Amino acid sequence: MAADITEVVIETIREVMNQNDLEESTLTAETSILSDTSLDSLALAEVIVHLELKTQKDPFAGGFTNFRTIGELARLYEQ
Amino acid sequence: MNSERPFLIVDNRIVSHAEFNALLDRYRPLFSCHRRIMIHSSDPLYQAVALTLARDLKGELFLCHAFFKSAQVEKLRADHNVDLLLQNDSWEEPGQTTSSADTIPAESEGCLYVFTSGTTGEPKIARHRWATIQYSSEYVSARLSGRTWIMTYSATSFAGLQVFFSAINNDGTIYYPPAEYDKMAAGMSNHGVTIISGTPTFWRMLISSWPPDVPSVKLEQATLGGEIVDQAILDSIESFFAPTRLTHIYASTEAGTAIVVSDGRAGFPVEYLDRQEGVQLQVVDDLLQVKTPAPMSGYVDGRSISTDDGWLRTDDVVEVRKGRVYFVGRQDGMINVGGLKVLPEEVELALQTLPQVTDSRVFAKRSPILGSIVAAEIVMPDGTKLNAKEIKSKLRAILADYKVPQVFLPVSKIEATPHGKKSRR
Numbered sequence: 173m174a175a176d177i178t179e180v181v182i183e184t185i186r187e188v189m190n191q192n193d194l195e196e197s198t199l200t201a202e203t204s205i206l207s208d209t210s211l212d213s214l215a216l217a218e219v220i221v222h223l224e225l226k227t228q229k230d231p232f233a234g235g236f237t238n239f240r241t242i243g244e245l246a247r248l249y250e251q
Numbered sequence: 252m253n254s255e256r257p258f259l260i261v262d263n264r265i266v267s268h269a270e271f272n273a274l275l276d277r278y279r280p281l282f283s284c285h286r287r288i289m290i291h292s293s294d295p296l297y298q299a300v301a302l303t304l305a306r307d308l309k310g311e312l313f314l315c316h317a318f319f320k321s322a323q324v325e326k327l328r329a330d331h332n333v334d335l336l337l338q339n340d341s342w343e344e345p346g347q348t349t350s351s352a353d354t355i356p357a358e359s360e361g362c363l364y365v366f367t368s369g370t371t372g373e374p375k376i377a378r379h380r381w382a383t384i385q386y387s388s389e390y391v392s393a394r395l396s397g398r399t400w401i402m403t404y405s406a407t408s409f410a411g412l413q414v415f416f417s418a419i420n421n422d423g424t425i426y427y428p429p430a431e432y433d434k435m436a437a438g439m440s441n442h443g444v445t446i447i448s449g450t451p452t453f454w455r456m457l458i459s460s461w462p463p464d465v466p467s468v469k470l471e472q473a474t475l476g477g478e479i480v481d482q483a484i485l486d487s488i489e490s491f492f493a494p495t496r497l498t499h500i501y502a503s504t505e506a507g508t509a510i511v512v513s514d515g516r517a518g519f520p521v522e523y524l525d526r527q528e529g530v531q532l533q534v535v536d537d538l539l540q541v542k543t544p545a546p547m548s549g550y551v552d553g554r555s556i557s558t559d560d561g562w563l564r565t566d567d568v569v570e571v572r573k574g575r576v577y578f579v580g581r582q583d584g585m586i587n588v589g590g591l592k593v594l595p596e597e598v599e600l601a602l603q604t605l606p607q608v609t610d611s612r613v614f615a616k617r618s619p620i621l622g623s624i625v626a627a628e629i630v631m632p633d634g635t636k637l638n639a640k641e642i643k644s645k646l647r648a649i650l651a652d653y654k655v656p657q658v659f660l661p662v663s664k665i666e667a668t669p670h671g672k673k674s675r676r
Binding site: 190191192193213214216217218220221222225232235236237 | 588589616618619620621624626639640643644652653657658
């Protein structure tokens, strides 16, 4: 299950990179989202909206929860 | 008055002048002995009777929107000491002539209380003298006398009242159409409508849903107002209806009609800002301020939005480009994207320049990262598949990156408020 969600997050990041003409790079569960990729805060916000639409889950409904890597973000959608 | 032509056409019910005059005679005694009257009816015929009688008898009339709930109407009635409340079912007994109030004093000029649309909040109540609410109707060109108008606005809104008085004060007929756009198109064709006034949202829906088997109508007057008018909608009205005159107006319940433009181009000439008489306009901190000859007398609670020197502050953000002043959006509708301000109207105007977008509605979506992000519902021509990458890349050529919507939701139509404006919620 965890691996699936990680895949969904990676796929969503790729879609957002593609849609916004951002440079693509290798993405794994350990990749730090803002420092190791071309994503900026605007693009990250877009990733989060699309994840909400795809998973029908909003882990941030109760306020912001910190995350750094793709794996950490994916874990928020596991609950 | 020509009694051969109908007075009102409500969907398929045709009301003659004789029939209408008989209703006026029937209800005149009731209106004569009440001073503050409130009407809450979804029937345009009874709204017309109430407006005509209250105007002629110089009474005070509260014109509730049909979508008000009974409890809200009861509260308004109590809050404003209304003598007589007329609802759909209470019209049948015109005999109720007892009243606690005195009859209308002869010197009173009366007034009409108009509820604002409340696009962004609770409706407010604007008080208009009968003379100011009918001000524009005196400027209808003589060539438009005796024509058939269509009521595209809510009949109880300020814009609807402009159409109502412009039509009846110029010997016109008013067609109140059904809600479905395809039936509306057929009705316009059948009843010989040659004057249409509507919001840009209305015009876009009308043109995009016009059935191929209904011939287009040749218009004598096409008018747009109530929302920002872009060049694309002006051009499509021009090519679809070939109106003799194409006009866009800027008006509000509070200011009355302030700007009238008929040169077929969006925005208005910057020279309008220099006028020293009639309607005067000025821009302060990017916001439009107006001084008009026919503003409301005030809000019912006595508040005013005028500055001390008579200038009325609007929430409309404007910008000047190449000798023309363009409306950019409403200050109160601003979306805050991580501290950067985005006007939804500005993004909609950009979207509507694209061939793959028929209509759009831009709104804020909550974001844990940026506070809000920009989302867009879009209507696309039949058979078009959403290509967000392409739309975004085209938008980035027109708009700053943070203004480009992050989410696109394809929809079949844009939900409009009862006043024909895009919902901003």
